[in-house]
Amino acid sequence: MYQYISFCFADKVFKSLDIDEIANTLVSGGTKEEFRKIYQEKIESWKVKDVKFCITGGSRTGKSSFINAITGCQKGQKGFATVSVYGDTTNKAACYTHPKHSKFQLWDLPRFGTVQHKSEGYVNDMEFTKFDYVLIFFDVISENDIWLAKQLKRLMKSFCFVRSKLDQDITNEMQHDCNTIACNIRTKALGDLEKEQISGVDVFVISSADTTIGNFESLINHMENNLDEGKYAAVIYSLASISKPVIGEKFKVLHKRISMIAVVSMLFKDDREITTHSRSDIILTNLKNEIMFYINTFELTPPVVQKLMEHSTFQMRDILCRSGEEIKKIVKNSLESKNEKIFSFPQMPSLFRESEILLNTILVGLQNDALYVFGQLPTFKGKVVEQENISISNV
Template sequence: MDNPHDIEQIAAIKEELQTNGPASAAAKIQDYLDKQDNVQLNIAITGESGSGKSTFVNAFRGIPNRDKERAAPSGVKETTTDPTPYPHPNYPKVTLWDLPGIGTIRFPADEYLKKVGFDRYDFFIIISADRFRENDVKLAKEIQKMGKKFYFVRSKIDNNIRDEKKTRGSEFNDEEILKEIREDCIQGLEGHVESPRVFLVSSFELHLYDFRLLEKTFAEELPANKRKVLLLALPNVSLEIIRKKKGALQANIKYLAAGSALGALAPVPGLSVAVDMAMMVKTTSKYQATFGLDSESLQSLAQTVGMPVEELRAVMTSPLAAQEISTEVIIKVLSSSLIFISLMAVEEGSRWLPLIGFPAAMAASAACTYKSLSMFLDMLAEDAQKVFEKALGLNTSV
């Protein structure tokens, strides 16, 4: 069922079609899609030096620390000397800003927000490798005063779990350890920050612990347009995120199909099909990147989990798997579908029928686009689930 925003948008497109004609309606659809692609999201990652900010930035973007060209430099010392932007590799409008550690000589706590450019960020993630300290509390209070969201992230949880397992031996219980760490962090913040929430995260194992809870909190508190672009840029750390991504991408197919239908009115044989092919290549490439199935993303995932990339490619079964999307690839996949061939023939043939030709062409074009993109999305979402299961497994109950 369409949400209220979709119903409103569809009504506006229909009105544009009736008032100003197909070209204007098609332009309105394209403008709507372009606005979605141009939504900017700036996320500030801050905390004291050595807290794991840079490693978190890299993990969020799906880039291993060892990638010297694209990764934020990380280490035990403070490696960030100025606010540094790191755009998402597949969604460059989503930028994570690695901020200098608060309380350093160049960035004292009382001047921190001004010096790092507070206004540019949509929300802040305050990271600590142990207890949150006085500077973290000061920062949170100032952010709260200025009406923006912030989230406390306790990093390097995997190290704590490993150390406690060695110490406690047979009495070790991971859920009890996590509860103790969370309560200890919250107690240190209570009385200073209103209703503090702390998320326990391992940047090397985002599929474990609280990262999924952090993602759900973002979804509840961000505006709808920014919520969607954040979802699409998230790493695939759970099957639920893959399903949510599929749903978000599926919601746009009706607009692409409507644009295809309006394009079918062009009185030039073959033009509509050519335009649709270019759109399908672009859209399917976007699906592939969103699910992390392009070559670069697969290579990064393989490095992160310590697995040969060939093993990840081997579990992908769709004809779109592990290759660059091109017109030839799209045609090859669609040529096996009798429905597609029939609809394409109907579109071109019906264009010249008197009176009913254009409506028939529009219906065929819309149906062809909708069915084709839905099929591609299903294929790639299924491959994404298989790659996730191979790379990370399903033991994500912690």
């Protein structure tokens, strides 16, 4: 009985191979080059793609707070967007580079329709054509908001409206039914847009202070639908793990990598004469790098985990806060417990299957650990670090 693996990304199937013939096909030059091309395009492209978000709208609409929620920066840290209760703090376009991914930029634009920034020329002056995604922040839909929406439609730009102070709305309404409040605000805003003959535009009611309430998950889904796959991956990998929906999206995007990673980890520049020891070291290094990427993406870094480790049971306790070499050893022991000769060339199909199972098990465990940390430390922020530029070796 043949077993098949399919490499599916979005709605396109790139390759189906008989898993029992992997050992033969992996040493075929053409097949290796095809795998590498797909891998670079679908798995690694997020590292090199520029992602530019535009954050615009009226004063005191929560733009700076949203930027800080996305970057995970706190007051006093480099990249923190100043939040003021006195009105506009943005007199000119300000670029905030995400601390975990240098190619992900959030541009905070000044309010327009003022003496300093008149509507005429605003779209050209602020170079809206360079942005991948535009978020218009509002308290009440204004004439300026309507005008900008029409300009963005003319430019065929992906954009949405965001009301970002749901937590304050709940307090002001003196009730705790956040869903009803969010629905009422959203319905009113959509009605205002419809009156101005602006259709097909989404409105999201969120709280930058508490992303567990409101439409934050729907906003993330809107980004997914309006960004190409590589750019969306860059956004998700970079986001602070600030809510269950974000952690869930990270899991979804990471899970799509597993089959490809398992295969690519076994591609070699050398031929089938490579020694079993060399082969095992290359494969283990690649699998270790992938696991460390999961840990960094979920922000399960030592400052976070060590704070809870003494009083908590983590599902992935054995690999958290471990060195790369220690993780390699754990992976090696796990795979060899299934088959002591699993790294020999004839066992490549078995190695693929077991590697895929192991990565999936670890990813599920790390997601659960991230959800636990989120629940236990809602206000604790780990040190923001640049995503490591980890790549598959010897590919």
